[in-house]
Amino acid sequence: MNEHLDSLTPAIVWRHFRTLCNTPRPSGHEAELRALIERWAEARGLTHERDAAGNLLVRKPATPGCEQASGIVLQGHLDMVAQANADHPHDFTTDPIETYIADGWLYATNTTLGADNGMGVAAALAVLEDNSLCHGPLEALFTIEEETSMGGALGLAENWLKGDILLNLDSEDRGQVYIGCAGGADVLVTANLPTSALRDDERPWRLSLTGLVGGHSGIDIHKGRGNANRLLVRVLRALEPHGARLIDYHGGTLRNALPREAFATLALVDDEGEAAQARLSELQAELVAELAGVDDGLVLALEEVESTPDEALTTTASHMLVAALHVAPYGVERMSVEVPGVVETSNNLGVVTLVGGRFELCALVRSLRDSATRDIADRFRALFALIGAETRVENAYPGWTPDPESPLLARFRQLHQRRLGSDPEVKVIHAGLECGILGGKYPELAMISFGPQIRGAHSPNERVEIDSVDECWQLLRALIEELAEGQAA
Structure with a gap:
């Protein structure tokens, strides 16, 4: 199902998003997707671990010569909000998400799309797969039950992550970067x-x-x-x-x-x-x-x-x-x-x-x-x-306390200006990004959050702007490569 996604650019990201659409994953039912990612990682020689809460961590060694670069943690959540129109029968535990394209946006038919946070998960998997990318040590952290209880992040194992920088891929606004969020x-x-x-x-x-x-x-x-x-x-x-x-x-x-x-x-x-x-x-x-x-x-x-x-x-x-x-x-x-x-x-x-x-x-x-x-x-x-x-x-x-003077933020802003000709808006979001919880467990992590343009999240009108996915992917790749070159603090 959703074969039309294979024709979109960047193919490496959309291929993974198609897998996510075809794999039921409402909150509390992430096991099938998690096992699928584990098999995928093993086939590529990538190590993976689970913690007691059920979160998944996949590791990829640095590109030769970049071993001393700052370690990067790519982070997103596996689950999606399960909302369907009342007149549309859909079992989110068994039925795939059926997608369609209209006016440059990707929608689902009468249900939530799962771009929140499927696009972030797909981008992280694409980074792990992309062998043309020069990078330092990589970790991809996939949490569970974010949409219902933040249970995965709250139960995240301590002394598990090894990276210095966390890139949260759960934001939904093109041209913006988030440095703080609400608690709840x-x-x-x-x-x-x-x-x-x-x-x-x-x-x-x-x-x-x-x-x-x-x-x-x-x-x-x-x-x-x-x-x-x-x-x-x-x-x-x-x-x-x-x-x-x-x-x-x-x-x-x-x-x-x-x-x-x-x-x-x-x-x-x-x-x-x-x-x-x-x-x-x-x-x-x-x-x-x-x-x-x-x-x-x-x-x-x-x-x-x-x-x-x-x-x-x-x-x-x-x-x-x-x-x-x-x-x-x-x-x-x-x-x-x-x-x-x-x-x-x-x-x-x-x-x-x-x-x-x-x-x-x-x-x-x-x-x-x-x-x-x-x-x-x-x-x-x-x-x-x-x-x-x-x-x-x-x-x-807890919430995520903003750090406007973060060197990581400065590096991202410079990159955004060079590649897109504009300075990103620096924002604090009134939503519960997992960064606040993760920062409490790993206070030394430098963090920012960014992502493609998503509208209507948590409703059957959820949609993602297709062009923004490629823009976000190019920014993510460029940032990882710059960090591998040791240009970030």
Whole structure:
């Protein structure tokens, strides 16, 4: 499958990306791809190791004469975000990604593409394969479960990496180089809420909110796009005067993706259905107007369902849960003063479920300041304690502190200027690059992050600009060769 990728330039990179597209690799299911890379490395005489967390490290000796050059670690993550349009059946654990080309960009058909971070992994493999490249000692570090928990980086073995320089290949902006990133943490809220039987005059209705763009919960959080959980809770609040009480709720699928769809089953009194639908039409017009030019596809629907559930949340429990969700922290909390134009702290209401009275919420807090992450987590704890819920924080990871005076950064900027005629933008990203975690374990590593142009990451609109892949590849090759010549500090 995806034979058309073999015709793209640089062939050595796209050939590896085709392999990644054809090999299912959602978070938690990287084993097949990891084993494939290990067999590939063995066939080329390259050594490889795994650590206890399941990360893979492939080593290649320096080109003869370059043994004294600084060792380079090429780093990317094997997993991809698994998001598909609701009307497109796709099993990310078994089905390959089907790609197509349009207007100079590579897309996937109704699913995420996996260019995040498949392009970085493909580039690292291409470097290992390219015997025409002059280089110092090379290591390619492929981590796991980056998209769900940062588990691979958090569990990375200490005293394992030997290189002096780390090139993270998980950035998504042409003409930019990243030198810092936000840290973050998952905030998990759970509660068992009281229910009562449906009355004889109540009927179940299915409420849905679909059609949003979605996107990355870090780099897209400031763009004003709709969050399906945030918006559907607003609709639920508006329907409470019609006697609505929640039976179940399902919104979002990943804590690090802006939710595109959310669904709820409601109990409504018989004679309130028509009025509720009329109110929904008003809400549709309001929300469409608010999101115009940013998120134009929103669709609200309310339909009576035939099956009759046994119970719904009590009126009080339903009201309290909807109220708590309505005021929960969401979106951009603060912009950075030190790094103008960069979000300092944000929160994404990523996944919300209610089944049989069991409520669960998973939010992802990001911040350049660990203290702000802790504060938002505590606000969740204080808020949801009012409805008897338990809040815990998991998978916390540190940010990456910028070093604008880095000699490695200076070398990259000079190279970019010579080859492309422009100075790259030096950026700090409001997302969880693994550099912060890796830097904590290996504080002597010099690090930068760069990559090709990727848009729509974490959504079925994900795409990569084909020309930017070749540009990024040429920069990567040139940087490795310059570092082998000993020109970098």
